[in-house]
Amino acid sequence: MGEEIYLFITLIFIILGALVAVETRSLLSSVISLGAVGFGLSIAFLLLMAPDLAIVQIAVEVILLIFLIRATIGRDVVPTTGHINWISLSIVSLLIVAFLLIGIYSFRSLLEFGTPIISAVGEAPSNSYIENGLSRTGAANIVTSVILDYRAYDTLGEATVLFTAILGALTVLRVRSRRELGGRR
Amino acid sequence: MIYTLCFVLFLIGLYCAITKKNIVKIVIGLTLMEYSANLFLILLGYRKGGVAPIVSENMNITEFLATSVDPLPQALVLTSIVIGLGVTTLAIAICIRLYEKYGTFDITEIRRLKG
Structure with missing residues:
Protein backbone atom coordinates (compact mmCIF):
# COMPACT_ATOMS: atom_id res chain seq x y z
CA MET A 1 0.00 0.00 0.00
CA ARG A 75 -34.29 29.24 -8.24
CA ASP A 76 -34.34 26.69 -5.49
CA VAL A 77 -37.98 25.80 -6.01
CA VAL A 78 -39.86 23.16 -4.06
CA PRO A 79 -38.14 19.80 -4.45
CA THR A 80 -39.95 17.40 -6.70
CA THR A 81 -41.77 15.06 -4.36
CA GLY A 82 -44.57 13.02 -5.84
CA HIS A 83 -44.74 9.30 -5.34
CA ILE A 84 -41.56 7.34 -5.91
CA ASN A 85 -41.88 4.60 -8.47
CA TRP A 86 -40.39 1.70 -6.49
CA ILE A 87 -40.51 -0.78 -9.36
CA SER A 88 -38.42 1.29 -11.75
CA LEU A 89 -36.07 2.30 -8.91
CA SER A 90 -35.43 -1.33 -7.98
CA ILE A 91 -34.86 -2.27 -11.63
CA VAL A 92 -32.33 0.56 -11.94
CA SER A 93 -30.54 -0.51 -8.74
CA LEU A 94 -30.42 -4.09 -9.94
CA LEU A 95 -28.93 -3.06 -13.28
CA ILE A 96 -26.34 -0.86 -11.58
CA VAL A 97 -25.26 -3.67 -9.25
CA ALA A 98 -24.99 -6.02 -12.24
CA PHE A 99 -22.93 -3.40 -14.06
CA LEU A 100 -20.64 -3.08 -11.02
CA LEU A 101 -20.09 -6.85 -10.88
CA ILE A 102 -19.30 -7.00 -14.60
CA GLY A 103 -16.88 -4.12 -14.13
CA ILE A 104 -15.07 -5.79 -11.24
CA TYR A 105 -14.85 -9.00 -13.25
CA SER A 106 -13.42 -7.25 -16.30
CA PHE A 107 -10.86 -5.26 -14.28
CA ARG A 108 -9.06 -8.57 -13.72
CA SER A 109 -7.94 -8.57 -17.33
CA LEU A 110 -6.07 -5.29 -16.83
CA LEU A 111 -2.52 -5.07 -15.61
CA GLU A 112 -2.12 -4.52 -11.91
CA PHE A 113 -2.41 -0.93 -10.69
CA GLY A 114 1.00 0.76 -10.84
CA THR A 115 2.32 -1.05 -13.94
CA PRO A 116 1.43 1.00 -17.01
CA ILE A 117 1.01 -0.53 -20.45
CA ILE A 118 4.17 1.20 -21.69
CA SER A 119 6.24 -1.00 -19.36
CA ALA A 120 4.73 -4.15 -20.89
CA VAL A 121 4.68 -3.17 -24.58
CA GLY A 122 8.09 -2.13 -25.83
CA GLU A 123 7.12 -0.28 -28.99
CA ALA A 124 4.31 1.81 -27.47
CA PRO A 125 4.30 5.37 -28.85
CA SER A 126 4.67 6.82 -25.36
CA ASN A 127 8.14 5.29 -25.05
CA SER A 128 9.23 7.12 -28.17
CA TYR A 129 7.72 10.36 -26.86
CA ILE A 130 9.57 10.03 -23.56
CA GLU A 131 12.85 9.04 -25.19
CA ASN A 132 12.98 11.58 -28.02
CA GLY A 133 10.59 14.29 -26.86
CA LEU A 134 13.24 16.60 -25.49
CA SER A 135 15.68 16.25 -28.39
CA ARG A 136 13.06 16.47 -31.16
CA THR A 137 10.70 19.15 -29.90
CA GLY A 138 12.82 21.00 -27.35
CA ALA A 139 10.10 20.89 -24.67
CA ALA A 140 11.17 19.61 -21.26
CA ASN A 141 7.57 18.84 -20.37
CA ILE A 142 6.64 15.76 -22.40
CA VAL A 143 2.88 16.39 -22.04
CA THR A 144 3.34 19.79 -23.67
CA SER A 145 5.39 18.30 -26.47
CA VAL A 146 2.64 15.75 -27.14
CA ILE A 147 -0.29 18.17 -27.22
CA LEU A 148 1.46 20.96 -29.11
CA ASP A 149 3.74 19.02 -31.43
CA TYR A 150 3.11 15.29 -31.89
CA ARG A 151 -0.68 15.56 -31.71
CA ALA A 152 -1.26 19.18 -32.58
CA TYR A 153 -4.21 18.30 -34.81
CA ASP A 154 -6.01 16.98 -31.74
CA THR A 155 -5.53 20.33 -30.07
CA LEU A 156 -6.87 22.08 -33.17
CA GLY A 157 -9.95 19.85 -33.02
CA GLU A 158 -10.31 20.61 -29.32
CA ALA A 159 -10.27 24.34 -30.04
CA THR A 160 -12.93 23.82 -32.72
CA VAL A 161 -15.19 21.87 -30.35
CA LEU A 162 -14.74 24.42 -27.58
CA PHE A 163 -15.49 27.31 -29.95
CA THR A 164 -18.63 25.57 -31.24
CA ALA A 165 -19.87 24.82 -27.71
CA ILE A 166 -19.36 28.42 -26.56
CA LEU A 167 -21.08 29.65 -29.73
CA GLY A 168 -24.01 27.33 -29.03
CA ALA A 169 -24.26 28.51 -25.41
CA LEU A 170 -24.23 32.16 -26.48
CA THR A 171 -26.90 31.49 -29.10
CA VAL A 172 -29.13 29.69 -26.61
CA LEU A 173 -28.70 32.38 -23.96
CA ARG A 174 -29.34 35.35 -26.27
CA VAL A 175 -32.08 37.41 -24.69
CA ARG A 176 -34.08 38.53 -27.71
CA SER A 177 -34.10 37.20 -31.22
CA ARG A 178 -33.37 39.52 -34.09
CA ARG A 179 -36.90 39.19 -35.47
CA GLU A 180 -38.40 40.32 -32.19
CA LEU A 181 -36.11 43.34 -32.06
CA GLY A 182 -37.02 44.45 -35.57
CA GLY A 183 -40.64 43.37 -35.85
CA ARG A 184 -43.02 43.05 -32.97
CA ARG A 185 -41.46 45.46 -30.54
CA MET B 1 -9.33 -1.94 -5.81
CA ILE B 2 -8.56 1.61 -6.96
CA TYR B 3 -10.12 0.82 -10.35
CA THR B 4 -13.26 -0.35 -8.56
CA LEU B 5 -13.55 2.91 -6.59
CA CYS B 6 -13.24 4.86 -9.82
CA PHE B 7 -15.97 2.70 -11.36
CA VAL B 8 -18.19 3.31 -8.32
CA LEU B 9 -17.89 7.04 -9.04
CA PHE B 10 -19.04 6.36 -12.62
CA LEU B 11 -22.02 4.35 -11.37
CA ILE B 12 -23.05 7.13 -8.95
CA GLY B 13 -23.11 9.51 -11.93
CA LEU B 14 -25.08 7.00 -14.00
CA TYR B 15 -27.63 6.50 -11.21
CA CYS B 16 -28.01 10.27 -10.85
CA ALA B 17 -28.49 10.77 -14.58
CA ILE B 18 -31.18 8.12 -15.03
CA THR B 19 -33.28 8.42 -11.87
CA LYS B 20 -33.37 12.12 -10.97
CA LYS B 21 -36.16 14.34 -12.24
CA ASN B 22 -34.37 17.65 -11.78
CA ILE B 23 -32.56 18.67 -14.94
CA VAL B 24 -29.61 20.25 -13.09
CA LYS B 25 -29.13 16.96 -11.24
CA ILE B 26 -28.92 15.19 -14.60
CA VAL B 27 -26.18 17.58 -15.72
CA ILE B 28 -24.35 16.90 -12.43
CA GLY B 29 -24.59 13.15 -13.09
CA LEU B 30 -23.10 13.58 -16.56
CA THR B 31 -20.26 15.65 -15.11
CA LEU B 32 -19.52 12.96 -12.51
CA MET B 33 -19.33 10.32 -15.25
CA GLU B 34 -16.95 12.50 -17.23
CA TYR B 35 -14.69 13.00 -14.18
CA SER B 36 -14.61 9.27 -13.57
CA ALA B 37 -13.63 8.47 -17.16
CA ASN B 38 -10.81 11.03 -17.05
CA LEU B 39 -9.54 9.65 -13.74
CA PHE B 40 -9.63 6.08 -15.05
CA LEU B 41 -7.41 6.90 -18.03
CA ILE B 42 -4.87 8.57 -15.75
CA LEU B 43 -4.95 5.59 -13.38
CA LEU B 44 -4.10 3.31 -16.30
CA GLY B 45 -0.93 5.27 -17.05
CA TYR B 46 0.36 5.50 -13.49
CA ARG B 47 3.65 3.84 -12.59
CA LYS B 48 4.31 2.92 -8.98
CA GLY B 49 6.96 5.28 -7.62
CA GLY B 50 7.04 7.13 -10.93
CA VAL B 51 7.96 10.73 -11.63
CA ALA B 52 6.01 13.37 -13.56
CA PRO B 53 6.86 13.39 -17.30
CA ILE B 54 9.04 16.49 -17.07
CA VAL B 55 12.74 16.23 -17.89
CA SER B 56 14.98 17.92 -15.37
CA GLU B 57 18.57 18.92 -16.01
CA ASN B 58 20.56 16.27 -14.16
CA MET B 59 18.50 13.36 -15.43
CA ASN B 60 19.61 10.49 -17.60
CA ILE B 61 17.20 9.74 -20.49
CA THR B 62 17.26 5.96 -20.03
CA GLU B 63 16.64 6.37 -16.32
CA PHE B 64 13.80 8.77 -17.15
CA LEU B 65 12.34 6.21 -19.56
CA ALA B 66 12.22 3.64 -16.79
CA THR B 67 10.61 5.87 -14.14
CA SER B 68 8.30 8.31 -15.93
CA VAL B 69 4.53 7.86 -15.92
CA ASP B 70 2.75 7.56 -19.27
CA PRO B 71 2.48 11.05 -20.86
CA LEU B 72 0.03 10.14 -23.64
CA PRO B 73 -3.14 9.68 -21.50
CA GLN B 74 -2.28 12.90 -19.67
CA ALA B 75 -2.11 14.86 -22.92
CA LEU B 76 -5.38 13.44 -24.22
CA VAL B 77 -7.21 13.84 -20.91
CA LEU B 78 -6.08 17.47 -20.87
CA THR B 79 -7.99 17.87 -24.13
CA SER B 80 -10.93 15.94 -22.74
CA ILE B 81 -11.26 18.10 -19.61
CA VAL B 82 -11.49 21.30 -21.65
CA ILE B 83 -14.04 19.77 -24.05
CA GLY B 84 -16.04 18.59 -21.02
CA LEU B 85 -16.19 22.19 -19.82
CA GLY B 86 -17.60 23.29 -23.19
CA VAL B 87 -20.22 20.56 -23.27
CA THR B 88 -21.35 21.14 -19.69
CA THR B 89 -21.56 24.88 -20.30
CA LEU B 90 -23.85 24.28 -23.29
CA ALA B 91 -26.03 21.94 -21.20
CA ILE B 92 -26.32 24.52 -18.40
CA ALA B 93 -27.23 27.23 -20.92
CA ILE B 94 -30.07 25.02 -22.15
CA CYS B 95 -31.17 24.48 -18.52
CA ILE B 96 -31.29 28.24 -17.90
CA ARG B 97 -33.38 28.76 -21.05
CA LEU B 98 -35.76 25.97 -20.06
CA TYR B 99 -36.24 27.54 -16.65
CA GLU B 100 -37.00 30.91 -18.21
CA LYS B 101 -39.56 29.34 -20.54
CA TYR B 102 -41.31 26.89 -18.20
CA GLY B 103 -40.50 28.19 -14.70
CA THR B 104 -39.32 24.82 -13.42
CA PHE B 105 -36.39 22.40 -13.55
CA ASP B 106 -38.65 19.35 -13.29
CA ILE B 107 -38.47 17.28 -16.47
CA THR B 108 -41.90 15.72 -15.93
CA GLU B 109 -43.47 19.17 -16.25
CA ILE B 110 -41.42 20.23 -19.27
CA ARG B 111 -43.52 18.48 -21.84
CA ARG B 112 -44.92 21.17 -24.02
CA LEU B 113 -42.22 20.90 -26.66
CA LYS B 114 -43.05 23.37 -29.37
CA GLY B 115 -41.07 25.96 -31.25
Whole structure:
Protein backbone atom coordinates (compact mmCIF):
# COMPACT_ATOMS: atom_id res chain seq x y z
CA MET A 1 0.00 0.00 0.00
CA GLY A 2 2.35 2.75 1.19
CA GLU A 3 2.00 5.80 -1.00
CA GLU A 4 -1.30 4.60 -2.44
CA ILE A 5 -3.05 5.22 0.86
CA TYR A 6 -3.28 8.94 0.09
CA LEU A 7 -4.85 8.19 -3.27
CA PHE A 8 -7.26 5.84 -1.55
CA ILE A 9 -8.33 8.50 0.96
CA THR A 10 -8.76 11.06 -1.82
CA LEU A 11 -10.96 8.68 -3.82
CA ILE A 12 -13.12 7.98 -0.76
CA PHE A 13 -13.50 11.75 -0.29
CA ILE A 14 -14.50 12.11 -3.96
CA ILE A 15 -17.11 9.34 -3.68
CA LEU A 16 -18.59 10.85 -0.50
CA GLY A 17 -18.80 14.25 -2.21
CA ALA A 18 -20.50 12.67 -5.21
CA LEU A 19 -23.05 10.93 -2.97
CA VAL A 20 -23.87 14.22 -1.23
CA ALA A 21 -24.15 15.95 -4.62
CA VAL A 22 -26.58 13.32 -5.86
CA GLU A 23 -28.79 12.91 -2.81
CA THR A 24 -29.06 16.33 -1.17
CA ARG A 25 -32.32 18.26 -1.55
CA SER A 26 -31.02 21.78 -2.03
CA LEU A 27 -29.70 22.42 -5.53
CA LEU A 28 -27.10 24.92 -4.35
CA SER A 29 -25.59 22.43 -1.87
CA SER A 30 -25.57 19.85 -4.63
CA VAL A 31 -23.63 22.16 -6.95
CA ILE A 32 -21.12 23.05 -4.24
CA SER A 33 -20.57 19.35 -3.49
CA LEU A 34 -19.82 18.89 -7.18
CA GLY A 35 -17.16 21.56 -6.74
CA ALA A 36 -15.69 19.55 -3.85
CA VAL A 37 -15.58 16.50 -6.12
CA GLY A 38 -13.73 18.48 -8.80
CA PHE A 39 -11.12 19.83 -6.40
CA GLY A 40 -10.65 16.36 -4.90
CA LEU A 41 -10.08 15.11 -8.45
CA SER A 42 -7.42 17.77 -8.84
CA ILE A 43 -5.61 16.45 -5.74
CA ALA A 44 -5.90 12.92 -7.14
CA PHE A 45 -4.26 14.07 -10.39
CA LEU A 46 -1.44 15.63 -8.37
CA LEU A 47 -0.92 12.35 -6.49
CA LEU A 48 -0.91 10.49 -9.82
CA MET A 49 2.03 12.64 -11.05
CA ALA A 50 -0.01 14.72 -13.50
CA PRO A 51 0.62 18.35 -12.46
CA ASP A 52 -0.62 19.87 -15.75
CA LEU A 53 -3.95 18.13 -15.35
CA ALA A 54 -4.28 19.31 -11.75
CA ILE A 55 -3.85 22.94 -12.84
CA VAL A 56 -6.33 22.60 -15.73
CA GLN A 57 -8.83 20.80 -13.52
CA ILE A 58 -8.79 23.62 -10.93
CA ALA A 59 -9.30 26.29 -13.61
CA VAL A 60 -12.11 24.35 -15.31
CA GLU A 61 -13.80 23.58 -12.00
CA VAL A 62 -13.90 27.24 -10.96
CA ILE A 63 -15.48 28.27 -14.28
CA LEU A 64 -17.98 25.40 -14.13
CA LEU A 65 -18.92 26.27 -10.54
CA ILE A 66 -19.60 29.88 -11.53
CA PHE A 67 -21.89 28.74 -14.36
CA LEU A 68 -23.74 26.20 -12.22
CA ILE A 69 -24.28 28.65 -9.35
CA ARG A 70 -25.54 31.21 -11.88
CA ALA A 71 -28.01 28.60 -13.12
CA THR A 72 -29.30 27.52 -9.71
CA ILE A 73 -29.11 30.51 -7.35
CA GLY A 74 -32.45 32.01 -6.41
CA ARG A 75 -34.29 29.24 -8.24
CA ASP A 76 -34.34 26.69 -5.49
CA VAL A 77 -37.98 25.80 -6.01
CA VAL A 78 -39.86 23.16 -4.06
CA PRO A 79 -38.14 19.80 -4.45
CA THR A 80 -39.95 17.40 -6.70
CA THR A 81 -41.77 15.06 -4.36
CA GLY A 82 -44.57 13.02 -5.84
CA HIS A 83 -44.74 9.30 -5.34
CA ILE A 84 -41.56 7.34 -5.91
CA ASN A 85 -41.88 4.60 -8.47
CA TRP A 86 -40.39 1.70 -6.49
CA ILE A 87 -40.51 -0.78 -9.36
CA SER A 88 -38.42 1.29 -11.75
CA LEU A 89 -36.07 2.30 -8.91
CA SER A 90 -35.43 -1.33 -7.98
CA ILE A 91 -34.86 -2.27 -11.63
CA VAL A 92 -32.33 0.56 -11.94
CA SER A 93 -30.54 -0.51 -8.74
CA LEU A 94 -30.42 -4.09 -9.94
CA LEU A 95 -28.93 -3.06 -13.28
CA ILE A 96 -26.34 -0.86 -11.58
CA VAL A 97 -25.26 -3.67 -9.25
CA ALA A 98 -24.99 -6.02 -12.24
CA PHE A 99 -22.93 -3.40 -14.06
CA LEU A 100 -20.64 -3.08 -11.02
CA LEU A 101 -20.09 -6.85 -10.88
CA ILE A 102 -19.30 -7.00 -14.60
CA GLY A 103 -16.88 -4.12 -14.13
CA ILE A 104 -15.07 -5.79 -11.24
CA TYR A 105 -14.85 -9.00 -13.25
CA SER A 106 -13.42 -7.25 -16.30
CA PHE A 107 -10.86 -5.26 -14.28
CA ARG A 108 -9.06 -8.57 -13.72
CA SER A 109 -7.94 -8.57 -17.33
CA LEU A 110 -6.07 -5.29 -16.83
CA LEU A 111 -2.52 -5.07 -15.61
CA GLU A 112 -2.12 -4.52 -11.91
CA PHE A 113 -2.41 -0.93 -10.69
CA GLY A 114 1.00 0.76 -10.84
CA THR A 115 2.32 -1.05 -13.94
CA PRO A 116 1.43 1.00 -17.01
CA ILE A 117 1.01 -0.53 -20.45
CA ILE A 118 4.17 1.20 -21.69
CA SER A 119 6.24 -1.00 -19.36
CA ALA A 120 4.73 -4.15 -20.89
CA VAL A 121 4.68 -3.17 -24.58
CA GLY A 122 8.09 -2.13 -25.83
CA GLU A 123 7.12 -0.28 -28.99
CA ALA A 124 4.31 1.81 -27.47
CA PRO A 125 4.30 5.37 -28.85
CA SER A 126 4.67 6.82 -25.36
CA ASN A 127 8.14 5.29 -25.05
CA SER A 128 9.23 7.12 -28.17
CA TYR A 129 7.72 10.36 -26.86
CA ILE A 130 9.57 10.03 -23.56
CA GLU A 131 12.85 9.04 -25.19
CA ASN A 132 12.98 11.58 -28.02
CA GLY A 133 10.59 14.29 -26.86
CA LEU A 134 13.24 16.60 -25.49
CA SER A 135 15.68 16.25 -28.39
CA ARG A 136 13.06 16.47 -31.16
CA THR A 137 10.70 19.15 -29.90
CA GLY A 138 12.82 21.00 -27.35
CA ALA A 139 10.10 20.89 -24.67
CA ALA A 140 11.17 19.61 -21.26
CA ASN A 141 7.57 18.84 -20.37
CA ILE A 142 6.64 15.76 -22.40
CA VAL A 143 2.88 16.39 -22.04
CA THR A 144 3.34 19.79 -23.67
CA SER A 145 5.39 18.30 -26.47
CA VAL A 146 2.64 15.75 -27.14
CA ILE A 147 -0.29 18.17 -27.22
CA LEU A 148 1.46 20.96 -29.11
CA ASP A 149 3.74 19.02 -31.43
CA TYR A 150 3.11 15.29 -31.89
CA ARG A 151 -0.68 15.56 -31.71
CA ALA A 152 -1.26 19.18 -32.58
CA TYR A 153 -4.21 18.30 -34.81
CA ASP A 154 -6.01 16.98 -31.74
CA THR A 155 -5.53 20.33 -30.07
CA LEU A 156 -6.87 22.08 -33.17
CA GLY A 157 -9.95 19.85 -33.02
CA GLU A 158 -10.31 20.61 -29.32
CA ALA A 159 -10.27 24.34 -30.04
CA THR A 160 -12.93 23.82 -32.72
CA VAL A 161 -15.19 21.87 -30.35
CA LEU A 162 -14.74 24.42 -27.58
CA PHE A 163 -15.49 27.31 -29.95
CA THR A 164 -18.63 25.57 -31.24
CA ALA A 165 -19.87 24.82 -27.71
CA ILE A 166 -19.36 28.42 -26.56
CA LEU A 167 -21.08 29.65 -29.73
CA GLY A 168 -24.01 27.33 -29.03
CA ALA A 169 -24.26 28.51 -25.41
CA LEU A 170 -24.23 32.16 -26.48
CA THR A 171 -26.90 31.49 -29.10
CA VAL A 172 -29.13 29.69 -26.61
CA LEU A 173 -28.70 32.38 -23.96
CA ARG A 174 -29.34 35.35 -26.27
CA VAL A 175 -32.08 37.41 -24.69
CA ARG A 176 -34.08 38.53 -27.71
CA SER A 177 -34.10 37.20 -31.22
CA ARG A 178 -33.37 39.52 -34.09
CA ARG A 179 -36.90 39.19 -35.47
CA GLU A 180 -38.40 40.32 -32.19
CA LEU A 181 -36.11 43.34 -32.06
CA GLY A 182 -37.02 44.45 -35.57
CA GLY A 183 -40.64 43.37 -35.85
CA ARG A 184 -43.02 43.05 -32.97
CA ARG A 185 -41.46 45.46 -30.54
CA MET B 1 -9.33 -1.94 -5.81
CA ILE B 2 -8.56 1.61 -6.96
CA TYR B 3 -10.12 0.82 -10.35
CA THR B 4 -13.26 -0.35 -8.56
CA LEU B 5 -13.55 2.91 -6.59
CA CYS B 6 -13.24 4.86 -9.82
CA PHE B 7 -15.97 2.70 -11.36
CA VAL B 8 -18.19 3.31 -8.32
CA LEU B 9 -17.89 7.04 -9.04
CA PHE B 10 -19.04 6.36 -12.62
CA LEU B 11 -22.02 4.35 -11.37
CA ILE B 12 -23.05 7.13 -8.95
CA GLY B 13 -23.11 9.51 -11.93
CA LEU B 14 -25.08 7.00 -14.00
CA TYR B 15 -27.63 6.50 -11.21
CA CYS B 16 -28.01 10.27 -10.85
CA ALA B 17 -28.49 10.77 -14.58
CA ILE B 18 -31.18 8.12 -15.03
CA THR B 19 -33.28 8.42 -11.87
CA LYS B 20 -33.37 12.12 -10.97
CA LYS B 21 -36.16 14.34 -12.24
CA ASN B 22 -34.37 17.65 -11.78
CA ILE B 23 -32.56 18.67 -14.94
CA VAL B 24 -29.61 20.25 -13.09
CA LYS B 25 -29.13 16.96 -11.24
CA ILE B 26 -28.92 15.19 -14.60
CA VAL B 27 -26.18 17.58 -15.72
CA ILE B 28 -24.35 16.90 -12.43
CA GLY B 29 -24.59 13.15 -13.09
CA LEU B 30 -23.10 13.58 -16.56
CA THR B 31 -20.26 15.65 -15.11
CA LEU B 32 -19.52 12.96 -12.51
CA MET B 33 -19.33 10.32 -15.25
CA GLU B 34 -16.95 12.50 -17.23
CA TYR B 35 -14.69 13.00 -14.18
CA SER B 36 -14.61 9.27 -13.57
CA ALA B 37 -13.63 8.47 -17.16
CA ASN B 38 -10.81 11.03 -17.05
CA LEU B 39 -9.54 9.65 -13.74
CA PHE B 40 -9.63 6.08 -15.05
CA LEU B 41 -7.41 6.90 -18.03
CA ILE B 42 -4.87 8.57 -15.75
CA LEU B 43 -4.95 5.59 -13.38
CA LEU B 44 -4.10 3.31 -16.30
CA GLY B 45 -0.93 5.27 -17.05
CA TYR B 46 0.36 5.50 -13.49
CA ARG B 47 3.65 3.84 -12.59
CA LYS B 48 4.31 2.92 -8.98
CA GLY B 49 6.96 5.28 -7.62
CA GLY B 50 7.04 7.13 -10.93
CA VAL B 51 7.96 10.73 -11.63
CA ALA B 52 6.01 13.37 -13.56
CA PRO B 53 6.86 13.39 -17.30
CA ILE B 54 9.04 16.49 -17.07
CA VAL B 55 12.74 16.23 -17.89
CA SER B 56 14.98 17.92 -15.37
CA GLU B 57 18.57 18.92 -16.01
CA ASN B 58 20.56 16.27 -14.16
CA MET B 59 18.50 13.36 -15.43
CA ASN B 60 19.61 10.49 -17.60
CA ILE B 61 17.20 9.74 -20.49
CA THR B 62 17.26 5.96 -20.03
CA GLU B 63 16.64 6.37 -16.32
CA PHE B 64 13.80 8.77 -17.15
CA LEU B 65 12.34 6.21 -19.56
CA ALA B 66 12.22 3.64 -16.79
CA THR B 67 10.61 5.87 -14.14
CA SER B 68 8.30 8.31 -15.93
CA VAL B 69 4.53 7.86 -15.92
CA ASP B 70 2.75 7.56 -19.27
CA PRO B 71 2.48 11.05 -20.86
CA LEU B 72 0.03 10.14 -23.64
CA PRO B 73 -3.14 9.68 -21.50
CA GLN B 74 -2.28 12.90 -19.67
CA ALA B 75 -2.11 14.86 -22.92
CA LEU B 76 -5.38 13.44 -24.22
CA VAL B 77 -7.21 13.84 -20.91
CA LEU B 78 -6.08 17.47 -20.87
CA THR B 79 -7.99 17.87 -24.13
CA SER B 80 -10.93 15.94 -22.74
CA ILE B 81 -11.26 18.10 -19.61
CA VAL B 82 -11.49 21.30 -21.65
CA ILE B 83 -14.04 19.77 -24.05
CA GLY B 84 -16.04 18.59 -21.02
CA LEU B 85 -16.19 22.19 -19.82
CA GLY B 86 -17.60 23.29 -23.19
CA VAL B 87 -20.22 20.56 -23.27
CA THR B 88 -21.35 21.14 -19.69
CA THR B 89 -21.56 24.88 -20.30
CA LEU B 90 -23.85 24.28 -23.29
CA ALA B 91 -26.03 21.94 -21.20
CA ILE B 92 -26.32 24.52 -18.40
CA ALA B 93 -27.23 27.23 -20.92
CA ILE B 94 -30.07 25.02 -22.15
CA CYS B 95 -31.17 24.48 -18.52
CA ILE B 96 -31.29 28.24 -17.90
CA ARG B 97 -33.38 28.76 -21.05
CA LEU B 98 -35.76 25.97 -20.06
CA TYR B 99 -36.24 27.54 -16.65
CA GLU B 100 -37.00 30.91 -18.21
CA LYS B 101 -39.56 29.34 -20.54
CA TYR B 102 -41.31 26.89 -18.20
CA GLY B 103 -40.50 28.19 -14.70
CA THR B 104 -39.32 24.82 -13.42
CA PHE B 105 -36.39 22.40 -13.55
CA ASP B 106 -38.65 19.35 -13.29
CA ILE B 107 -38.47 17.28 -16.47
CA THR B 108 -41.90 15.72 -15.93
CA GLU B 109 -43.47 19.17 -16.25
CA ILE B 110 -41.42 20.23 -19.27
CA ARG B 111 -43.52 18.48 -21.84
CA ARG B 112 -44.92 21.17 -24.02
CA LEU B 113 -42.22 20.90 -26.66
CA LYS B 114 -43.05 23.37 -29.37
CA GLY B 115 -41.07 25.96 -31.25
